[in-house]
Amino acid sequence: MKRIVTLCCVYLTLAAAVCAQEAGRRPAQPPAPLPLKHGGKIESAYDGFARETVFKLKRMSVTCEAARGLQGALKGLCVSLQVSLHCPGRQLEYVRRATVRLTFEAKDWDARHPVGQRDLSAVADGETVRLGRMTLVSQGVSEGWFDEDAKETLEVSLPYETFLKLARAAYVEMSVGKTTFPLRDKNIAALRDLNNRVLVTPGAAAQPGGGN
Numbered sequence: 001m002k003r004i005v006t007l008c009c010v011y012l013t014l015a016a017a018v019c020a021q022e023a024g025r026r027p028a029q030p031p032a033p034l035p036l037k038h039g040g041k042i043e044s045a046y047d048g049f050a051r052e053t054v055f056k057l058k059r060m061s062v063t064c065e066a067a068r069g070l071q072g073a074l075k076g077l078c079v080s081l082q083v084s085l086h087c088p089g090r091q092l093e094y095v096r097r098a099t100v101r102l103t104f105e106a107k108d109w110d111a112r113h114p115v116g117q118r119d120l121s122a123v124a125d126g127e128t129v130r131l132g133r134m135t136l137v138s139q140g141v142s143e144g145w146f147d148e149d150a151k152e153t154l155e156v157s158l159p160y161e162t163f164l165k166l167a168r169a170a171y172v173e174m175s176v177g178k179t180t181f182p183l184r185d186k187n188i189a190a191l192r193d194l195n196n197r198v199l200v201t202p203g204a205a206a207q208p209g210g211g212n
Helices: 002-025 160-167 185-196
Strands: 042-047 052-064 078-088 097-106 119-124 127-133 135-141 150-158 172-176 179-182
Touching (some): 042 185, 052 179, 052 185, 078 160, 078 185, 097 172, 127 150, 160 185
Antiparallel strands (some): 042 052, 052 078, 097 150, 119 127, 119 172, 135 150, 172 179
């Protein structure tokens, strides 16, 4: 009986040594990086009128007093960003288009963008991407009892593949007419988070799909 117990102990000791050796040979798996807390708010809803599922990054601050204009730095200019992904029907596997909306608030009313200065472009990791001419959504003054700042909101619709270039880039700088400003790391993280809400498979972005 003692011999059987001794043999079992030897067997267990050898097995533990082999397992420890195998574990030592395996490459250590680095911990998964935590997602950046971008602070943006993302919502989704089904639009029955347009028959599409919309994922929306709500209005998010980009910069204040960090934009460049025709005469150098534009003082008192604040820019905010809003982006939507439009999926036809009640599905997440195909995105028909993306919408980018920019809001400018400035004390200088001349900082507004006339019709001929509303072309939106971006430099994403060194690649210049033409996003199209923006349309005017609204123009007026900022909210508040004593605010007299000019407020302007512009919007453009672009292909999903173009949106992906922005969401996957490490650095993005946008230009509207003669106004140029970089996106913050939190803005880009929010774009990636927005893109993670859909389930588009690689190579399927340009293929029509979904239903009504």
